[in-house]
Amino acid sequence: MAYLPDVYNGARAYAYATPLVTGTAAIGRVVALGPDAVVLKPHDLVYVDAVVRGRDDPGAIILMGIAEGMTEGSRKLMRGEWRDATFAEYAKVPLENVHVLDEARLCGSPAEGGLGYGTEQLGWMxxxxxxxxxxxxxxxxxxxxxxxxxxxxxxxxxxxxxxxxxxxxxxxxxxxxxxxxxxxxxxxxxxxxxxxxxxxxxxxxxxxxxxxxxxxxxxxxxxxxxxxxxxxxxxxxxxxxxxxxxxxxxxxxxxxxxxxxxxxxxxxxKWMYSRADNVAFLSLLNTGVLDVRSIVKVRGTFKLEEWEKAFEAAAGAGRLGELVMFNP
Ligand SMILES: NC(=O)c1ccc[n+]([C@@H]2O[C@H](COP(=O)([O-])OP(=O)(O)OC[C@H]3O[C@@H](n4cnc5c(N)ncnc54)[C@H](OP(=O)(O)O)[C@@H]3O)[C@@H](O)[C@H]2O)c1
The missing domain is CATH 3.40.50.720 (NAD(P)-binding Rossmann-like Domain)
Known part of the structure; x- marks a missing residue:
């Protein structure tokens, strides 16, 4: 988001409590799993959705690391269990927010039936x-x-x-x-x-x-x-x-x-999207119906300690397919 610096410098007045580990959606690898995981395995390449909903109240919605929503329930989620987000080397996220990516298909070489995406390009999701x-x-x-x-x-x-x-x-x-x-x-x-x-x-x-x-x-x-x-x-x-x-x-x-x-x-x-939207979207990407290989341009990849440079680059990268990434 080109305007992310304005979210964190206060210009956009998004509601969140500090201190917190900031962040957005992310591409990452599974390191450890809770006991109720069925499909996910350690080392899987995954997309982490930052839209967290109350399990007992789907109307309580937060954007991890960005916005605590507008209900008492959403504020409880953001100030409690899901306070810290993904601008980190390791992030704890809800199981239902993690989507396995078909790494062979998305990142494999076209000669072997892959689409040849770089993992950073997938951050455009x-x-x-x-x-x-x-x-x-x-x-x-x-x-x-x-x-x-x-x-x-x-x-x-x-x-x-x-x-x-x-x-x-x-x-x-x-x-x-x-x-x-x-x-x-x-x-x-x-x-x-x-x-x-x-x-x-x-x-x-x-x-x-x-x-x-x-x-x-x-x-x-x-x-x-x-x-x-x-x-x-x-x-x-x-x-x-x-x-x-x-x-x-x-x-x-x-x-x-x-x-x-x-x-x-x-x-x-509409605020953001649902889990069903995530699943349907991944089908568009996997089948190649949505083909953004030539559109997504990674304009910069930064270490976490280079956060000022990263935000500066993001502020100038808001056009078609432009992306700035943290890669801790
Ligand atoms: N509902 C949701 O879940 C959701 C999720 C994400 C974002 N959003 C909202 O979407 C908004 C736009 O996101 P974005 O990524 O497109 O922002 P962006 O990259 O900052 O781009 C802003 C866009 O608005 C145009 N614009 C700026 N000032 C304008 C004006 N006075 N009159 C007409 N057009 C103007 C810009 O046109 P130029 O190219 O001419 O500068 C540009 O096309 C955000 O502000 C955010 O609040 C909503």
Whole structure:
């Protein structure tokens, strides 16, 4: 996440208690297991999902090392058993958050049927799983047209990649024409682009050039409060269109209520993704339906003690497929 430094320097005001070991999702190897593990074995290559849910209350959700959620239960999880996260040599994580990766298939050589991913490249899953959770929650289907806005940041550009793998055509909206053109150039013929101009009517006219639009994936940052793209995208949807609200707005956002009511529009909020989304996503990756080998670029790998350099590099690496990793 390009904005991770702002999470830890307080600029984003995420709620977490200190001190804590920070971190996000991770790729790692199993060192030790609890007694109830059935499939996992020591040395397995695994993806560790940082979205931890209460076992007796799935509504209590935290992002390990980042955000303690909004309920008494979630705060209890984050301040207790799952306080410390993955920016460490060893991390203790819930069993259900660990997904075995098919190392031979994902990292093996193409000559032997592998896909040839580097293990660090697999860290991009965190970026891709977020939009997958939102796009899947509104049932995006092959052949549909989806607006992704803004499409030029880390999660936004990942949303374009994932929506394409789900079979959709994507209209990528953004302020930066060069970055939009880059998306079209790198991701191919099913990507269309629309510039945000600050004029709702103009943006709608540009969107409607592409015909029927089925869904809008919102991944706006807080800075985009008041941006015209949100209204333009909602108003451009077909009857019974769907909106996935994943953006990080900190303030209330005006909804074109009359349009939403008259055209049976669904507005669906989503924080992160479910365990089922993780499992389905890994199938996309293993089968090669989602092929990001040429897209994911590791912009830097750092030791934990180089954390300042790592955060600096991350702040400048928020474009399509860009990744900065800790490798303790
Ligand atoms: N719901 C969830 O589970 C979830 C999970 C992860 C993240 N999020 C939210 O998603 C947000 C975006 O993530 P990201 O990785 O894409 O962030 P990012 O890498 O920082 O990119 C920000 C994006 O927003 C655009 N933007 C910035 N200011 C804008 C403005 N005033 N008007 C219109 N567009 C503007 C940027 O466009 P330019 O290229 O023109 O600068 C860029 O496309 C985060 O702020 C976070 O809160 C939600």
């Amino acid at each position: 965190l970026q891709a799983l977020v939009p997958y959770g939102g796009l899947r929650s509104i049932g995006v289907q092959a052949g549909e047209t989806v607006i992704v806005a803004p499409a030029t940041g880390g999660f936004g550009s990942a949303a374009v990649v994932v929506a394409l793998a789900m079979g959709a055509r994507v209209i990528a909206m953004g302020r930066n024409g060069e970055a939009l053109e880059g998306l079209k150039r790198e991701l191919g013929g099913r990507v269309e682009t629309v510039r945000m101009t600050g004029d709702v009517g103009e943006e709608m006219a540009a969107l409607k050039r592409f015909g029927k639009i089925d869904a809008f994936f919102d991944i706006s940052p807080p800075e985009a409060k008041g941006s015209t793209h949100f209204k333009a995208a909602v108003l451009s949807l077909r009857p019974e269109g769907r909106v996935s609200l994943m953006g990080g707005f900190l303030e209330d956002v005006p909804i074109p209520h009359r349009f939403v009511m008259r055209f049976d529009i669904t507005l669906r909020g």
